[in-house]
Amino acid sequence: MPEAIRAEKLFKSFGDQQVLAGIDLSVEVGETVVVLGASGSGKSTLLRCMNFLELPTGGRIYLHGNLVGTPLGNQADAKMKYAEPNLQRVRAKVGMVFQHFNLFPHMSVLHNIMEGQVTVLRRSRAQAESRARELLAKVGLADKADSYPANLSGGQQQRTAIARALAMDPEVMLFDEVTSALDPELVGEVLRVMRALREEGMTMIIVTHELGFAYHAADRIVFMDAGRVYEEGHPHDILIAPKRERTRQFLEGHNQFRLPEAGPLVASEQT
Amino acid sequence: MDYSWNFDIISRSWDLLLLGLANSVYLTAASFVLGLPLGLALALARLSRRKALSGLAGWYVDFFRATPSLVQLYWFYFALPQILNVQIEPGTAALLTLTLLSSAFVAEIFRGGIASLDKGQWDGARAIGMSYAQAMRRVILPQAIKRMIPIFLERAIELFKTSTIASVISFPELLFAAQDLAARSYRSLEVYSVVALIFMVTLISLSQITRRLELRLARSGETTTS
Numbered sequence: 001m002p003e004a005i006r007a008e009k010l011f012k013s014f015g016d017q018q019v020l021a022g023i024d025l026s027v028e029v030g031e032t033v034v035v036l037g038a039s040g041s042g043k044s045t046l047l048r049c050m051n052f053l054e055l056p057t058g059g060r061i062y063l064h065g066n067l068v069g070t071p072l073g074n075q076a077d078a079k080m081k082y083a084e085p086n087l088q089r090v091r092a093k094v095g096m097v098f099q100h101f102n103l104f105p106h107m108s109v110l111h112n113i114m115e116g117q118v119t120v121l122r123r124s125r126a127q128a129e130s131r132a133r134e135l136l137a138k139v140g141l142a143d144k145a146d147s148y149p150a151n152l153s154g155g156q157q158q159r160t161a162i163a164r165a166l167a168m169d170p171e172v173m174l175f176d177e178v179t180s181a182l183d184p185e186l187v188g189e190v191l192r193v194m195r196a197l198r199e200e201g202m203t204m205i206i207v208t209h210e211l212g213f214a215y216h217a218a219d220r221i222v223f224m225d226a227g228r229v230y231e232e233g234h235p236h237d238i239l240i241a242p243k244r245e246r247t248r249q250f251l252e253g254h255n256q257f258r259l260p261e262a263g264p265l266v267a268s269e270q271t
Numbered sequence: 272m273d274y275s276w277n278f279d280i281i282s283r284s285w286d287l288l289l290l291g292l293a294n295s296v297y298l299t300a301a302s303f304v305l306g307l308p309l310g311l312a313l314a315l316a317r318l319s320r321r322k323a324l325s326g327l328a329g330w331y332v333d334f335f336r337a338t339p340s341l342v343q344l345y346w347f348y349f350a351l352p353q354i355l356n357v358q359i360e361p362g363t364a365a366l367l368t369l370t371l372l373s374s375a376f377v378a379e380i381f382r383g384g385i386a387s388l389d390k391g392q393w394d395g396a397r398a399i400g401m402s403y404a405q406a407m408r409r410v411i412l413p414q415a416i417k418r419m420i421p422i423f424l425e426r427a428i429e430l431f432k433t434s435t436i437a438s439v440i441s442f443p444e445l446l447f448a449a450q451d452l453a454a455r456s457y458r459s460l461e462v463y464s465v466v467a468l469i470f471m472v473t474l475i476s477l478s479q480i481t482r483r484l485e486l487r488l489a490r491s492g493e494t495t496t497s
Contacts, residue, residue, distance in 0.1 A: 053394055084402070092400025102395030106414050116399030119409055161395075168399055 001028040003065060004203040005050060005172050011058030012045050019045045021227035022059065030201040034214040037224035038250055043207040047174045051094040052087040063090060092120050095165030099177040101157045103149040109160050110145040113167045121168065135163040139193050155186030159193055173197065175206040211254055215239050223247045280456035281465050291448030292469060298444055299431040302369035310377025317382055335375035341436050344368045348440045365437035373430050380422050384415035417488060424481040428474050445469065
């Protein structure tokens with residue numbers, strides 16, 4: 001499969017604090033990559049740099065093989081110059097969903113999903129509305145079109161946010177801990193939408209703490225530590241048989257208190 | 272005290288007081304409305320990443336907030352005409368002073384309102400490819416302004432009281448009309464009592480409107496949450 005997005009030797013510092021330390025990550029079209037790592041390992045910053053909500057301080061990002069920005073010089077590590085209109089086009093193509101949804105509270109669900117289509121993509125309102133309704137049906141919120149975000153559950157808000165990002169017809173979707181702020185019983189409905197997207201062939205980079213979801217939905221798992229890729233591979237290899245120390249520690253921390261395996265009866269009750 | 276109250280002058284000159292009130296309302300409303308877009312522009316300039324622009328706007332705001340409004344009025348009425356070598360009508364000088372004064376205060380309200388919005392709103396808007404201007408216009412300002420409406424009305428009430436300074440340059444607003452009546456009738460007590468009452472009734476009803484608006488904004492679900 002061709003490459004959808006690639007970060008090459010990406011650096012990001014906030015003041016004198018280095019968060020990304022030369023990370024390399026390439027994601028193929030249709031691939032689902034789950035990024036794991038302890039808090040502070042740079043996962044969120046990586047995502048925010050990949051759609052330029054934060055400007056990388058060093059390195060390159062390629063979208064479908066095309067370098068984003070202009071290098072200031074001929075050396076391979078020359079600083080990059082980023083023009084804002086160019087970045088806006090990139091952001092429109094690289095969708096992002098946030099931990100705290102960031103829906104527009106003064107707009108109805110429908111208008112949240114229409115907004116980018118009308119303002120950024122210059123679609124007609126009729127076009128935007130029919131696309132929005134299509135997406136609402138897809139995320140299971142067809143009956144909530146006229147509600148306001150404040151009147152939705154967290155899970156419903158997050159599904160609205162996913163629909164809002166999808167409305168831009170993104171080539172890549174970034175998910176930044178999208179279930180971390182949800183009540184546990186609402187996590188499933190959001191993960192199901194994400195799994196459906198994967199089945200449709202959406203290219204996705206997902207930062208999450210849901211290891212079970214990572215195991216079942218990821219094509220590849222990337223474990224980050226100290227702003228670099230520390231270990232990566234097939235979900236089974238990383239989650240069940242990690243080779244390196246930090247990865248093992250991380251998983252041990254996560255798996256310390258596990259439920260006993262559920263019997264088939266309980267499992268079959270799930271929808 | 273055996274003062275014998277006599278409201279004859281009031282009942283005979285109601286029309287003058289009403290005219291004064293109308294002028295006061297006009298002066299306040301006009302300078303407030305004109306000050307809004309100016310204040311917004313100032314707030315955007317202050318938030319700008321361009322140091323010179325934001326510094327300049329900062330100076331402007333500081334000047335109007337840190338000098339007495341009476342001094343400003345004198346400056347625009349007596350000093351400015353000397354620089355420009357033109358005659359300025361009292362009404363024009365008062366309108367100019369109060370508009371600029373109001374814009375400085377309004378700018379701070381705008382700035383605070385914009386800054387008070389959750390950073391996630393910027394993220395949400397920029398993540399779908401919006402420019403700074405689009406995000407400001409479509410996402411940030413509509414929410415910020417809704418929160419600011421009650422504060423704006425508070426400001427308008429302040430401005431209404433400040434507008435009495437126009438009396439010192441003989442602009443015929445309510446206080447000036449009162450001075451005129453008091454001087455002609457020697458009934459200062461009656462005249463100023465009535466004028467104080469008129470101010471009170473006007474402003475209390477305005478602040479009632481504010482309170483009701485605040486309640487309604489708080490009730491409408493779409494204003495809350497982030």
